[in-house]
Amino acid sequence: xxASRLSxxxxxxxxxxxxxxxxxxxxxxxxxxxxxERCSTVASVREQHGRDESxxxxxxxxxxxxxxxxxxxxxxxxxxxxxxxxxxxxxGAGSSLEGHLLAVQGGISLDLGRMARILAxxxxxxxITVQPGVARTAxxxxxEGKGLFFPVDPGADASIGGMCATRASxxxxxRYGTMRENVLALEVVMASGEVIRTGTRATKSSAGYxxxxxxxxxxxxxxxxxxxxxxxxxxPDAVGAATCSFTGIAAAVRTAMSIIxxxxxxxxxxxxxxxxxxxxxAHSRLQLPEQPMLLMExxxxxxxxxxxxxxxxxxxxxxxxxxxxxxxxxxxRTRLWTARHNAYFAAIHAYPGCRVISTDTCVPISRLADxxxxxxxxxxxxxxPHYLLGHVxxxxxxxxxxxxPDSAADWGVAETLNKALVHRALSLGGTCSGEHGIGLxxxxxxxxxxxxxxxxxxxxxxxxxxxxxxMNPGKIFTLxx
Amino acid sequence: xxASRLSxxxxxxxxxxxxxxxxxxxxxxxxxxxxxERCSTVASVREQHGRDESxxxxxxxxxxxxxxxxxxxxxxxxxxxxxxxxxxxxxGAGSSLEGHLLAVQGGISLDLGRMARILAxxxxxxxITVQPGVARTAxxxxxEGKGLFFPVDPGADASIGGMCATRASxxxxxRYGTMRENVLALEVVMASGEVIRTGTRATKSSAGYxxxxxxxxxxxxxxxxxxxxxxxxxxPDAVGAATCSFTGIAAAVRTAMSIIxxxxxxxxxxxxxxxxxxxxxAHSRLQLPEQPMLLMExxxxxxxxxxxxxxxxxxxxxxxxxxxxxxxxxxxRTRLWTARHNAYFAAIHAYPGCRVISTDTCVPISRLADxxxxxxxxxxxxxxPHYLLGHVxxxxxxxxxxxxPDSAADWGVAETLNKALVHRALSLGGTCSGEHGIGLxxxxxxxxxxxxxxxxxxxxxxxxxxxxxxMNPGKIFTLxx
Numbered sequence: 001x002x003a004s005r006l007s008x009x010x011x012x013x014x015x016x017x018x019x020x021x022x023x024x025x026x027x028x029x030x031x032x033x034x035x036x037e038r039c040s041t042v043a044s045v046r047e048q049h050g051r052d053e054s055x056x057x058x059x060x061x062x063x064x065x066x067x068x069x070x071x072x073x074x075x076x077x078x079x080x081x082x083x084x085x086x087x088x089x090x091x092g093a094g095s096s097l098e099g100h101l102l103a104v105q106g107g108i109s110l111d112l113g114r115m116a117r118i119l120a121x122x123x124x125x126x127x128i129t130v131q132p133g134v135a136r137t138a139x140x141x142x143x144e145g146k147g148l149f150f151p152v153d154p155g156a157d158a159s160i161g162g163m164c165a166t167r168a169s170x171x172x173x174x175r176y177g178t179m180r181e182n183v184l185a186l187e188v189v190m191a192s193g194e195v196i197r198t199g200t201r202a203t204k205s206s207a208g209y210x211x212x213x214x215x216x217x218x219x220x221x222x223x224x225x226x227x228x229x230x231x232x233x234x235x236p237d238a239v240g241a242a243t244c245s246f247t248g249i250a251a252a253v254r255t256a257m258s259i260i261x262x263x264x265x266x267x268x269x270x271x272x273x274x275x276x277x278x279x280x281x282a283h284s285r286l287q288l289p290e291q292p293m294l295l296m297e298x299x300x301x302x303x304x305x306x307x308x309x310x311x312x313x314x315x316x317x318x319x320x321x322x323x324x325x326x327x328x329x330x331x332x333r334t335r336l337w338t339a340r341h342n343a344y345f346a347a348i349h350a351y352p353g354c355r356v357i358s359t360d361t362c363v364p365i366s367r368l369a370d371x372x373x374x375x376x377x378x379x380x381x382x383x384x385p386h387y388l389l390g391h392v393x394x395x396x397x398x399x400x401x402x403x404x405p406d407s408a409a410d411w412g413v414a415e416t417l418n419k420a421l422v423h424r425a426l427s428l429g430g431t432c433s434g435e436h437g438i439g440l441x442x443x444x445x446x447x448x449x450x451x452x453x454x455x456x457x458x459x460x461x462x463x464x465x466x467x468x469x470x471m472n473p474g475k476i477f478t479l480x481x
Numbered sequence: 482x483x484a485s486r487l488s489x490x491x492x493x494x495x496x497x498x499x500x501x502x503x504x505x506x507x508x509x510x511x512x513x514x515x516x517x518e519r520c521s522t523v524a525s526v527r528e529q530h531g532r533d534e535s536x537x538x539x540x541x542x543x544x545x546x547x548x549x550x551x552x553x554x555x556x557x558x559x560x561x562x563x564x565x566x567x568x569x570x571x572x573g574a575g576s577s578l579e580g581h582l583l584a585v586q587g588g589i590s591l592d593l594g595r596m597a598r599i600l601a602x603x604x605x606x607x608x609i610t611v612q613p614g615v616a617r618t619a620x621x622x623x624x625e626g627k628g629l630f631f632p633v634d635p636g637a638d639a640s641i642g643g644m645c646a647t648r649a650s651x652x653x654x655x656r657y658g659t660m661r662e663n664v665l666a667l668e669v670v671m672a673s674g675e676v677i678r679t680g681t682r683a684t685k686s687s688a689g690y691x692x693x694x695x696x697x698x699x700x701x702x703x704x705x706x707x708x709x710x711x712x713x714x715x716x717p718d719a720v721g722a723a724t725c726s727f728t729g730i731a732a733a734v735r736t737a738m739s740i741i742x743x744x745x746x747x748x749x750x751x752x753x754x755x756x757x758x759x760x761x762x763a764h765s766r767l768q769l770p771e772q773p774m775l776l777m778e779x780x781x782x783x784x785x786x787x788x789x790x791x792x793x794x795x796x797x798x799x800x801x802x803x804x805x806x807x808x809x810x811x812x813x814r815t816r817l818w819t820a821r822h823n824a825y826f827a828a829i830h831a832y833p834g835c836r837v838i839s840t841d842t843c844v845p846i847s848r849l850a851d852x853x854x855x856x857x858x859x860x861x862x863x864x865x866p867h868y869l870l871g872h873v874x875x876x877x878x879x880x881x882x883x884x885x886p887d888s889a890a891d892w893g894v895a896e897t898l899n900k901a902l903v904h905r906a907l908s909l910g911g912t913c914s915g916e917h918g919i920g921l922x923x924x925x926x927x928x929x930x931x932x933x934x935x936x937x938x939x940x941x942x943x944x945x946x947x948x949x950x951x952m953n954p955g956k957i958f959t960l961x962x
Contacts (some may be wrong), residue, residue: 124845208931211935438687454677
């Protein structure tokens with residue numbers, strides 16, 4: 001946290017974001033007295049907690065990392081931080097794409113990865129209660145043999161706490177919803193250190209303000225989530241996964257739109273452009289045709305799956321799609337979806353040293369082609385390495401622009417593309433962020449999308465619940481300007 | 482609003498709720514200058530707007546009623562009210578069961594019933610945008626011929642604005658969700674008079690705090706909802722409705738639990754006890770067997786509907802249920818469901834002069850029998866006329882206790898039953914309100930359910946967004962104590 005690091009950082013697009021607050025030595029001493037070795041000031045530990053998968057690489061790391069093992073640990077950390085007005089940045093799996101974990105105002109990282117217990121499985125009610133550090137794949141491992149699954153699946157093996165904080169979704173959202181629909185109840189440590197509970201295990205409720213959904217998507221700025229109760233879903237009787245290749249993106253996108261508009265209850269409907277397919281083939285040793293592709297999955301009874309697939313195939317054929325290639329075994333299916341989930345890492349490996357600026361617009365389904373095709377042409381024309389992936393059944397897609405984070409020129413091209421895309425999405429009734437959150441990177445876009453009035457409401461809520469602005473400050477919006 | 486009215490009221494369980502604020506004559510004059518005849522101080526108009534379907538009958542009416550025709554009308558009303566610190570109570574269809582519309586702190590009623598335009602139907606995106614005074618049945622009329630429907634259906638023909646405000650649900654929630662899941666975007670007039678927009682027409686978003694879901698269920702205490710964009714659903718290819726009678730409530734409830742736990746994607750799963758069936762028969766000229774009954778509906782392809790019904794019937798048979806009686810024509814189906822929706826009015830007509838205290842607990846499905854059966858026995862033993870209806874697929878059910886609102890004894894018996902039921906539901910991991918909201922009547926229960934910490938968070942949000950406490954004050958919680 002030296003002056004030289006700060007001046008390095010100001011050369012990047014972080015300018016204006018950094019407002020490092022002082023972390024008093026007496027505070028760190030108090031943490032060490034309370035937590036012993038579970039409070040680390042080792043440089044490598046701090047560095048690891050001071051970055052994420054966002055393109056921002058030049059922010060000074062947090063002053064310390066506390067490894068919490070219980071709600072009481074979180075309470076004590078937050079109380080101490082409040083007493084010294086030090087920012088607290090909750091840390092799950094480190095897979096944020098939007099800079100959520102960066103200590104742009106200094107402070108400490110609160111690592112919740114050791115709070116990774118499954119607290120209760122209520123199979124008869126289709127609910128599970130977990131600690132925030134539990135990974136999404138661990139939830140499904142805990143459900144093996146119970147006929148149930150948890151559908152929300154962002155690309156990374158994110159923590160459930162982090163997925164709550166960013167209102168994550170993934171490939172199953174088109175049928176099963178996002179974290180917004182799949183979180184029933186929370187335990188939250190507020191900025192005062194007070195512990196509250198929101199929601200119950202009942203599937204619906206009209207009991208007062210929907211605090212659960214206020215914390216889901218609050219990106220650590222309103223409190224630390226320390227316990228989560230999730231909705232589960234019955235495993236479908238039958239599952240069919242298929243790929244379908246097209247000669248161009250337009251035909252693939254139009255097929256996805258038709259499938260949704262025809263009311264086919266497709267479980268997953270993913271677009272990969274040629275760049276994505278090429279990277280995925282290389283990274284996951286697959287031999288998918290290097291053309292734009294839809295990767296689909298159908299859930300239901302055996303006859304239902306057949307009906308859905310037949311409807312989708314007919315719509316694809318109308319657009320010139322090739323015959324469906326079926327992944328008939330669970331192993332083949334898992335291989336395909338794992339490859340899809342690893343697409344981001346495939347890209348990172350294809351361009352060593354590069355970072356990804358990921359777009360995240362989501363538009364009403366009828367506007368998907370309008371939004372996506374022009375942006376794809378712009379990306380192609382820019383010359384910047386990029387790929388396109390989409391949860392197109394939701395109207396949500398991601399361009400990944402691969403940039404050298406030290407190159408102002410790369411930043412400039414990527415941001416120009418990003419801005420044009422976001423403006424297009426907003427003009428079509430869409431949003432700048434479908435599932436990654438606002439973090440650092442999309443604050444300006446949020447302002448355009450929501451308007452000053454709605455931002456003022458968000459700020460008023462933040463100030464009411466965190467008057468010292470210690471909970472992950474400088475994310476979503478800043479309180480200063 | 483005389484002293485005698487106030488002292489009348491204090492004889493009812495409203496004691497402690499009433500804190501009438503002064504409404505300055507100059508404020509009423511300003512409203513009349515702005516709105517002319519659309520600001521009424523006629524006694525009958527005020528009386529009509531000062532009550533709802535709750536059992537509270539002795540609250541003084543609002544000082545005036547403003548009939549808004551536009552967002553600008555709402556803005557000007559709220560601005561004037563803010564200037565004079567006068568409470569504003571938004572009014573839709575008047576069908577609240579929990580006292581939401583009563584002027585317990587004085588003030589004016591803001592009738593939104595004339596803001597009843599359908600603003601846009603986007604069939605390709607499965608969304609509709611409406612003004613708050615549009616009735617739920619009017620939404621579905623606007624969708625005729627488009628292959629789409631809006632599923633949320635509380636008993637009354639409520640306004641969409643009111644349904645947002647109470648986070649309403651109804652008979653379809655088990656499959657299609659509640660207002661929580663089916664509202665995409667809002668326009669809201671804040672307590673300052675500022676107009677904000679929340680959400681977009683995209684199906685999902687991670688763009689900042691989920692203000693949409695904060696306003697959904699805020700019961701008019703945070704702002705006035707002036708525009709709503711709703712999610713729609715494709716009309717199913719096939720629909721099958723069936724009734725099944727049982728010798729006792731227990732068998733009917735166990736059947737509902739089994740259907741949900743088996744993962745049957747039933748669209749509607751309603752319980753009626755013998756009292757309900759009897760009242761419904763009399764009110765709607767039906768000849769249903771006067772026994773506990775499940776009223777079910779299945780949506781899907783023709784084969785799917787058959788599969789679902791066969792599964793449900795097998796589970797019912799295991800519990801001694803009779804063979805399904807099918808409503809084969811759309812007319813017969815509509816007749817059954819209309820009768821079910823009118824059950825509340827059937828009860829009111831069966832006991833002239835009585836008011837209904839409606840319970841609204843919702844519990845995890847595995848606890849439904851534990852919660853419901855003991856309470857049914859207690860209600861039976863109390864001697865108070867009552868009936869039982871349930872959205873049992875959600876774990877949500879309503880006892881209606883029919884009371885003479887002037888009888889302290891009736892109030893006492895009903896409240897004792899209600900309290901025992903709520904405590905039972907909370908101890909089983911449930912909520913005191915599944916769909917009616919808190920209003921006046923369940924404030925104490927909310928406190929028990931949510932705890933002081935969560936209530937403090939709700940209050941802090943209210944104070945931040947409505948510092949003068951003019952938006953429907955004294956509902957959900959009070960700011961005084």
